[in-house]
Amino acid sequence: xxxxxxxxxxxxxxxxxxxxxxxxxxxxxxxxxxxxxxxxxxxxxxxxxxxxxxxxxxxxxxxxxxxxxxxxxxxxxxxxxxxxxxxxxxxxxxxxxxxxxxxxxxxxxxxxxxxxxxxxxxxxxxxxxxxxxxxxxxxxxxxxxxxxxxxxxxxxxxxxxxxxxxxxxxxxxxxxxxxxxxxxxxxxxxxxxxxxxxxxxxxxxxxxxxxxxxxxxxxxxxxxxxxxxxxxxxxxxxxxxxxxxxxxxxxxxxxxxxxxxxxxxxxxxxxxxxxxxxxxxxxxxxxxxxxxxxxxxxxxxxxxxxxxxxxxxxxxxxxxxxxxxxxxx
Amino acid sequence: xxxxxxxxxxxxxxxxxxxxxxxxxxxxxxxxxxxxxxxxxxxxxxxxxxxxxxxxxxxxxxxxxxxxxxxxxxxxxxxxxxxxxxxxxxxxxxxxxxxxxxxxxxxxxxxxxxxxxxxxxxxxxxxxxxxxxxxxxxxxxxxxxxxxxxxxxxxxxxxxxxxxxxxxxxxxxxxxxxxxxxxxxxxxxxxxxxxxxxxxxxxxxxxxxxxxxxxxxxxxxxxxxxxxxxxxxxxxxxxxxxxxxxxxxxxxxxxxxxxxxxxxxxxxxxxxxxxxxxxxxxxxxxxxxxxxxxxxxxxxxxxxxxxxxxxxxxxxxxxxxxxxxxxxx
DNA sequence: TTGAAAGCGCTAACAA
DNA sequence: TTGTTAGCGCTTTCAA
Numbered sequence: 001x002x003x004x005x006x007x008x009x010x011x012x013x014x015x016x017x018x019x020x021x022x023x024x025x026x027x028x029x030x031x032x033x034x035x036x037x038x039x040x041x042x043x044x045x046x047x048x049x050x051x052x053x054x055x056x057x058x059x060x061x062x063x064x065x066x067x068x069x070x071x072x073x074x075x076x077x078x079x080x081x082x083x084x085x086x087x088x089x090x091x092x093x094x095x096x097x098x099x100x101x102x103x104x105x106x107x108x109x110x111x112x113x114x115x116x117x118x119x120x121x122x123x124x125x126x127x128x129x130x131x132x133x134x135x136x137x138x139x140x141x142x143x144x145x146x147x148x149x150x151x152x153x154x155x156x157x158x159x160x161x162x163x164x165x166x167x168x169x170x171x172x173x174x175x176x177x178x179x180x181x182x183x184x185x186x187x188x189x190x191x192x193x194x195x196x197x198x199x200x201x202x203x204x205x206x207x208x209x210x211x212x213x214x215x216x217x218x219x220x221x222x223x224x225x226x227x228x229x230x231x232x233x234x235x236x237x238x239x240x241x242x243x244x245x246x247x248x249x250x251x252x253x254x255x256x257x258x259x260x261x262x263x264x265x266x267x268x269x270x271x272x273x274x275x276x277x278x279x280x281x282x283x284x285x286x287x288x289x290x291x292x293x294x295x296x297x298x299x300x301x302x303x304x305x306x307x308x309x310x311x312x313x314x315x316x317x318x319x320x321x322x323x324x325x326x327x328x329x
Numbered sequence: 330x331x332x333x334x335x336x337x338x339x340x341x342x343x344x345x346x347x348x349x350x351x352x353x354x355x356x357x358x359x360x361x362x363x364x365x366x367x368x369x370x371x372x373x374x375x376x377x378x379x380x381x382x383x384x385x386x387x388x389x390x391x392x393x394x395x396x397x398x399x400x401x402x403x404x405x406x407x408x409x410x411x412x413x414x415x416x417x418x419x420x421x422x423x424x425x426x427x428x429x430x431x432x433x434x435x436x437x438x439x440x441x442x443x444x445x446x447x448x449x450x451x452x453x454x455x456x457x458x459x460x461x462x463x464x465x466x467x468x469x470x471x472x473x474x475x476x477x478x479x480x481x482x483x484x485x486x487x488x489x490x491x492x493x494x495x496x497x498x499x500x501x502x503x504x505x506x507x508x509x510x511x512x513x514x515x516x517x518x519x520x521x522x523x524x525x526x527x528x529x530x531x532x533x534x535x536x537x538x539x540x541x542x543x544x545x546x547x548x549x550x551x552x553x554x555x556x557x558x559x560x561x562x563x564x565x566x567x568x569x570x571x572x573x574x575x576x577x578x579x580x581x582x583x584x585x586x587x588x589x590x591x592x593x594x595x596x597x598x599x600x601x602x603x604x605x606x607x608x609x610x611x612x613x614x615x616x617x618x619x620x621x622x623x624x625x626x627x628x629x630x631x632x633x634x635x636x637x638x639x640x641x642x643x644x645x646x647x648x649x650x651x652x653x654x655x656x657x658x
Numbered sequence: 659t660t661g662a663a664a665g666c667g668c669t670a671a672c673a674a
Numbered sequence: 675t676t677g678t679t680a681g682c683g684c685t686t687t688c689a690a
Contacts, residue, residue, distance in 0.1 A: 002468070004683055015661045020685055028659060045466055050443040051389060052683035054380045056666045062423070062444070071409040071606065071623075073400065080400040083426045087433075092440065094391070094421050097412045104416075111421065114379040115391070137374055139331070222610050251610050258612045277400065281551050281580050283587045283612045294400075333667055344677045349669060358675060381667035385682045661690080666683105673678080 003044045012040040023048060054116065062092040063119040063304060064112035068100045073276035074246075074293065078123050078145055081297020089305060091118070098125065106130060113138045119304035121145055126190065127153065143303045143311075145296050147190050154311035156299050158291045160191060163317040164198025167243050167271050167289045170319055172206045175328030176241035176269060179203065179214070182228040182253060184245045186217040195245050195273070218249050225252020233260065240268055240328055247272040247279045250286055254324070258283075265326035275320050285322035291315065332373045341369040352377060383445065391421040392448040392633060393441040397429045402605035403575075403622065407452050407474055410626020418634060420447070427454065435459060442467045448633035450474055455519065456482065472632045472640075474625050476519050483640035485628050487620045489520060492646040493527025496572050496600050496618045499648055501535045504657030505570035505598060508532065508543070511557040511582060513574045515546040524574050524602070547578050554581020562589065569597055569657055576601040576608045579615055583653070587612075594655035604649050614651035620644065 005023075009016040014033055021028050022037050029037075040046070054060040065082055067075045079095070086093045094117065096108040109131065112120055119141045122131075127149035135142050135153070144155035171179050181199045184192040196215060203210045213235045218224030225248060232239060233256070244250035250272030257264050264270060264284060272279055275290030292315050303309050334352075338345040343362055350357045351366050358366075369375070383389040394411055396404045408424070415422045423446065425437040438460065441449055448470040451460075456478035464471050464482070473484035500508050510528045513521040525544060532539045542564045547553030554577060561568060562585070573579035579601030586593050593599060593613060601608055604619030621644050632638050 005685095006683075016684080017661060017663095017686080018659085021660095024685080026686095030659060033659080047439065047443050049384075049445060049683055050440075051380060051383045051445050052666090053685080054666095055378075055384050055668090055683080056685050058666080060380060069409070070399075070412060071402065071405045073402070076400045076405045079424075080398070080426060083399060083424060087426070092423050092425070092444065094423050095408075095412060096421070097409060097416070110376065111379075114376050115421065116378060116380050248610075255610070255612055255614075278607070278610070281577075281584070281607070283584055285584075334669095335667075345668080346670080346677060346679095347675085350676090353669080355670095356675095362675080378667050381682090382669080383682095384667080384684085385669050387682080659690105662688090664685105664687085666685090668682085669680105671678100671680085674676080 003046045004049070005046070008037065008040050008044060008046050011044065012037045058116070060116050060118060061090055062094060062115070062117050063121065063301070064094045064096060064108070064117040065121050065123065066096045066098055066105060066108060066125060067123045068098055068125055070095060070097050073278055074274055075123055077276060077293040078297040081294035081299075082121060082301055085298035085301035089301065091301070091305070100125070102128065102130065106134060109134045109138070113140065119143070121300045121304060122147065124191070126188075127151060141304050141307070143300045145300045146291070146293075154303055156296050156303065156313045156315065158315050158317040160194040161198040163273070163289050163291075164195035164243070164245070165202045166317070166319065167273065168199045168202035169206070171241040171243060171269060171271060171325065172202065172208070174241075174269065174325055177208050178236065178239045179208070179241040179243065180232040180236060180239050181215045182218050182225055182232065182242060182244045182249050183215055184217075185219045191220070191245065192217075199243055218245075220246040220248060222248045222252040225249030226256050227252075229253035229256040233262075241325070242268065242270045244270060244272050247274045247276045247286060247288055250288065250324075251278055251282050254282055254286070265324050269325040269328075271319075271325055279320070280322065282324070284324055287322045287325040288320055289317050290320045291317055332375045333378070334375070337366065337369050337373060337375050340373065341366045387445070389445050389447060390419055391423060391444070391446050392450065392630070393423045393425060393437070393446040394450045394452060395425045395427055395434060395437060395454060396452045397427055397454055399424060399426050402607055403603055404452055406605060406622040407626040410623035410628075411450060411630055414627035414630035418630065420630070420634070429454070431457060431459065435463060438463045438467070442469065448472070450629045450633060451476065453520070455517075456480060470633050470636070472629045474629045475620070475622075483632055485625050485632065485642045485644065487644050487646045489523040490527040492602070492618050492620075493524035493572070493574070494531045495527075495646070495648065496602065497528045497531035498535070500570040500572060500598060500600060500654065501531065501537070503570075503598065503654055506537050507565065507568045508537070508570040508572065509561040509565060509568050510544045511547050511554055511561065511571060511573045511578050512544055513546075514548045520549070520574065521546075528572055547574075549575040549577055551577045551581040554578030555585050556581075558582035558585040562591075570654070571597065571599045573599060573601050576603045576605045576615060576617055579617065579653075580607055580611050583611055583615070594653050598654040598657075600648075600654055608649070609651065611653070613653055616651045616654040617649055618646050619649045620646055
């Protein structure tokens with residue numbers, strides 16, 4: 001049994017109220033009693049019980065984070081930003097790995113509510129009606145990162161359309177005209193549709209005709225990047241540039257190109273998306289469009305905890321030039 | 330204000346005790362009242378307050394994890410295992426990113442105690458006397474993953490000495506005799522000293538002389554891998570094999586080799602350590618000694634929550650053969 | 659400056 | 675089968 005405020009009060013010959021005041025820096029005691037109480041606290045090694053505190057002030061100083069997966073560089077970078085900012089503001093973070101499983105997500109939502117977290121951030125996950133209704137009934141602040149929703153929920157993300165448009169334009173400006181895209185999951189309205197549109201618009205506006213086989217649908221993973229790059233190469237042997245909707249897929253593409261003895265960027269240029277830690281470690285180092293993931297994570301906590309902030313934020317993206325894109329001679 | 334057990338009791342015309350019994354599946358009520366109460370729960374959307382519950386049963390159903398960093402594949406893989414197993418057992422996990430900062434770690438330890446977590450897992454972090462004393466006084470179960478300590482704390486790890494010995498022997502068996510090592514941080518008694526010893530022992534036993542310049546000390550990072558590979562190449566142009574104490578460093582080595590036009594594995598073979606997700610995505614795919622990180626994470630939770638288990642576990646490592654090591658002709 | 663007491667939302671004796 | 679009641683460890687009136 002650990003020492004409680006009562007024990008401290010008894011040993012210091014004061015009431016629990018006085019101890020509480022001292023603990024919380026409230027006025028109402030003499031320097032003399034303060035010293036006495038602090039001495040007892042020191043001696044007994046007393047530590048306040050945050051659970052009891054939470055019950056009475058309805059403040060748990062903890063927030064919950066829902067992510068599809070923790071073991072990936074995209075999510076963990078966002079998570080790092082979240083943790084950092086939360087810690088700075090005195091909050092703890094509970095992680096919930098949803099595995100893209102709706103049932104699991106719902107039960108996490110409920111658990112977070114039961115534990116009375118003060119806020120929830122949801123990272124790169126589509127928001128179903130179920131989720132939204134649960135969120136709404138809980139009355140807990142929620143912010144979305146790298147995703148958004150038709151329901152009125154604050155979010156933080158980059159402009160996916162524009163980012164894809166810019167990446168494609170970058171390739172075009174480098175002289176490429178046979179450009180393919182390895183996109184994300186077909187039907188994903190957040191991370192696929194806008195990026196595909198950005199890609200096709202950039203091409204059309206440059207007077208380059210787009211055929212459907214120039215767009216290969218993956219699922220953001222390394223493996224799918226390999227698979228779709230292989231397909232692209234077969235369908236379009238003359239291809240000189242590829243825009244990948246994630247760094248993971250871009251790295252997969254790089255692997256295939258390497259295996260087939262196709263030099264990057266000399267024969268084929270590739271540009272990725274995200275600028276996760278994997279990009280700079282790729283061979284060759286990957287040119288990619290950067291999302292400020294860490295900052296977005298930090299920002300999510302600010303948004304969550306400070307209701308005076310505006311409730312949606314488009315972060316700027318930018319192209320990080322490394323060595324996988326070259327000027328086409 | 331959310332609905333409480335009292336509200337439910339009132340509306341269902343029963344006492345709070347009865348509602349509590351129904352909520353907790355205890356005996357002591359008729360089917361009829363059960364139905365009535367459940368209907369009210371349904372209608373009101375009542376959700377029990379875990380904070381209040383925690384106060385009374387001294388069970389918060391949450392555990393804390395301390396990691397130096399979340400945005401890296403080593404830690405996040407372990408974390409994924411931890412989260413998975415915790416979730417399976419009905420626990421939530423709070424993450425604490427220590428940034429290798431002692432002060433920060435101490436304050437996390439205190440916070441976790443105040444929040445009355447039921448257990449703490451510490452991932453790949455050296456345990457100082459401060460930490461140990463704090464842990465001991467808290468009386469909360471702790472388990473170490475991928476680290477260990479002279480203090481009596483349960484831990485889960487691989488046999489680093491043997492793993493390094495095996496990796497080196499693997500290179501030797503492939504016909505290599507000019508072998509260098511890129512090790513971790515000098516002085517690290519957990520992840521460096523035993524691995525360096527495993528390396529030198531394997532070499533000596535094979536009758537190969539080891540000179541100190543064959544061992545280049547990095548700090549496990551990609552960047553340090555690049556730097557130390559460069560150094561190794563300068564000091565030992567005839568080198569044909571390199572053992573790296575982390576996949577990150579191995580990938581750094583691969584980059585340097587690529588830049589210098591040295592073919593892997595034809596000219597130089599490299600073997601990594603960890604088998605993080607980065608290994609299979611490397612170009613060429615990295616041969617490495619695997620630690621079962623995910624499993625170790627899961628195991629940590631079992632150890633933590635089930636005191637009947639033995640309190641230390643050496644997990645088996647094994648070599649994953651990919652394409653960065655070849656038989657020397 | 660200090661203390662007594664009520665109560666946060668729940669569980670668990672104990673009684674009925 | 676059900677209810678009453680006493681806390682869990684704390685904060686916060688209110689009164690002294």
